[in-house]
Amino acid sequence: MTDDDGDRTGRVGLSRLREGVESRALTALAVLTSAALVVAFYYPTATVLIEAVVVDGAVTLAVFAEVLTDPFYFGELARLLSGESPVAVARSLASPERRLGIVGFTAYQAVLSTLASVALGLPAAYLLARFEFPGRRTLRSLTVVPFVLPSIMVAVGFVATFGRNGTLNAALGALGLPPVDLMFTLEAVVIAHAFYNAPLVARVTTAAWESVDASAVETARSLGAGPVRAFVDVVAPQVYPAVLTGAALTFVFTFGTFPIVLALGGFELATVAVFVYRL
Structure with a gap:
């Protein structure tokens, strides 16, 4: 083996080592980023969602239904979601005293x-x-x-x-x-x-x-x-x-x-x- 072949082999080895280190570093960074997102965003969001759909140990959508039919939140549209006549709701929305809700x-x-x-x-x-x-x-x-x-x-x-x-x-x-x-x-x-x-x-x-x-x-x-x-x-x-x-x-x-x-x-x-x- 000549000196040139030895140098070439050394460079190839260093290149592979560098690629391996970079790959492991990127993997570690991705894992840390995912963990930070889970702790700072996904876990709090999931906790709020679970508390909204689980009431007294039972899964229910009653909370969402209560909000959707509350005029405080959806105004006149809450009446429509409560089953009232669309014509009556449309008249209320067209009036100056209409309620929009939050x-x-x-x-x-x-x-x-x-x-x-x-x-x-x-x-x-x-x-x-x-x-x-x-x-x-x-x-x-x-x-x-x-x-x-x-x-x-x-x-x-x-x-x-x-x-x-x-x-x-x-x-x-x-x-x-x-x-x-x-x-x-x-x-x-x-x-x-x-x-x-x-x-x-x-x-x-x-x-x-x-x-x-x-x-x-x-x-x-x-x-x-x-x-x-x-x-x-x-x-x-x-x-x-x-x-x-x-x-x-x-x-x-x-x-x-x-x-x-x-x-x-x-x-x-x-x-x-x-x-x-x-x-």
């Missing part, structure tokens, strides 16, 4: 916030994807704000801007105009959620706008399709999956939001998270 109001404000976020984020994504202008890269970078900015900062900023002694009312007072009272209203919560989540929608849908083939749109127009038909047949199928993804993420975030609702809505507009905080 869960119902949480979903209601999340839907409004999602619609507002999509209405702002979708045009912004189109501009960022289709037009070149100074500051475009900076604006696109700012779409990561929801991922790094704590929601409490948004709440504090809105209080400083739209509060009774905020910047907006100070400017209106200087112009001799009456003040605007947005604090502790549903409008303030929805506007703050839209400001916070519209960049998320823009971030998710920008890539979809960029992937739209402009030549396909031009071909559809040349074949006699109008602007609306070309959009529905060519653009929408390529964009709407990303829009649905952004809307779903926004709904989840706004359904479980806590600081924004507490700071701008107060206990009068309590969502599920705020209600749990009050317990």
Whole structure:
């Protein structure tokens, strides 16, 4: 055996040893991570679930049925789940005195916030994807704000801007105009959620706008399709999956939001998270 063969054999041995050590280290890391998840997340979650379905040693869904049929949680929809007439429930929901319940109001404000976020984020994504202008890269970078900015900062900023002694009312007072009272209203919560989540929608849908083939749109127009038909047949199928993804993420975030609702809505507009905080 020559010296070169010995060196080659040594390098192969070291490489195999290093691969073995790395494999065992990754396995150990995976085991530790799984154990941490079990202890910190899965075990507490399983404990709560078991306590909810096991009452006096017997498995039952009575607790869930009681919550679903309680107007405090689901408002008028609880009557529907209790077996009342859908027509009567629909009339109650259409009346000004309708009751949404804690869960119902949480979903209601999340839907409004999602619609507002999509209405702002979708045009912004189109501009960022289709037009070149100074500051475009900076604006696109700012779409990561929801991922790094704590929601409490948004709440504090809105209080400083739209509060009774905020910047907006100070400017209106200087112009001799009456003040605007947005604090502790549903409008303030929805506007703050839209400001916070519209960049998320823009971030998710920008890539979809960029992937739209402009030549396909031009071909559809040349074949006699109008602007609306070309959009529905060519653009929408390529964009709407990303829009649905952004809307779903926004709904989840706004359904479980806590600081924004507490700071701008107060206990009068309590969502599920705020209600749990009050317990």
